[in-house]
Amino acid sequence: MTWFLDNLSYIRGLAWRHLWLSVLPVALGFVIAVPIGWYAARSRRIGGALLTIGSLVYTIPSLPLLVIIPGLLGTSFLDPTNVVLVLTIYAVAVMLRSAADGFASVPRAVGDAARASGYARWQQVLLVELPLAGPVLLAGVRVVSVSTVSLVTIAPLIGVANLGSLFTDGFQRYFTTEIIIGVLCVVVLALVLDLLWVLIGRLAMPWLRVSTR
């Protein structure tokens, strides 16, 4: 506890880095996966192929992918961009499925009704299908967010600092307290982010509160 208080500013710095290294991939993954998932729910054959690619990508272990990406892109090995990119790839792979499920769960009749009442195609997608797929999308975001926060912690192995640095540092110094505090900070960060997504979900989908209670 004293160690925690003594090193508060150091830990706070790591936590901030950890936060943006996790939020950025989740947000990017959402923006990329939702249109692809929408398309996958539309067409059976291409959709199935896309989902297969997604699950194949997800089988690639994270640390090797962190090593391969800089080789592919020619970026510097220590560049945090690699970490964001790798985590975004995983986020897309996971969210693709929930996005496809979400859009597939929207009843056909609803889309037809929207069109019948004069909605343009893009209005139908953005104003009708997207909100209805919302709860499933939110569930996907929450799953990805938790796993991303915990996955970020391996980045210090390739020199990108974040809360995981408390593990490598504590390990090298044989200092258990530092690792335990690191684990706690990571779990708390994951919980806080999860609450944030729930809150955003409530603000974006106020009708859910009415219908569930």
Added chain:
Amino acid sequence: MSVFSQAMSWLSDGAHWQGDDGFPHRIAQHVGYTALTVAIATAIAVPLGLWIGHTGRLRGLAVAVTGALRALPTLGLLTLMVLWRGIGLTPPTIALVVLAIPPLLAGAYAGLESVDRATVDAARAIGMTEWQVLGRVEIPLAMPLILGGIRSAVLQVVATATIAAYIGLGGLGRYLIDGLAVRDYPQMLAGSLVIVVLALVLDGCFAVLQRVLSPQR
């Protein structure tokens, strides 16, 4: 692309295919750790999952525990284990087992839950004992999901065993950690490519196994 050709020449160098630091030995180690860990974790998690799925007891707890374990950072658990239990094979094995349990447990209880209740009742109605219901009806029908759990546990362990090279475990992760220590990027890249191929091959094997062992529709 020159790094990739360097990695390829590293891969094709005969010297890297023999001895304790050669690919065959490292691959055997990696597969060995994975098999050992998944075997232990299966022995713990699958009977437990089957019990939870069959009786419906402790289901809420199982869901909460599997969720919480997923949030646990792998590297933190690995380093903690070493500081508590010392260097050697035991600490990483314990950590890998802990991380392999959630998917196995989830696969087993979700598998049993997916079995139609009417089918189970029918099995009881024709006079099967509880053990017969479990062994002859529920487990065969739940097989695809149980295998799915083992499949994700295997992939999880292959990935985590790579990270465990940082705390001194052998296996293919050594190329990444040792290569990093001397800034030998081609070596790291070569090791990474082998791990990716290993993961994809194992996943493919399980895909085939799942198809073969699934009950006919």
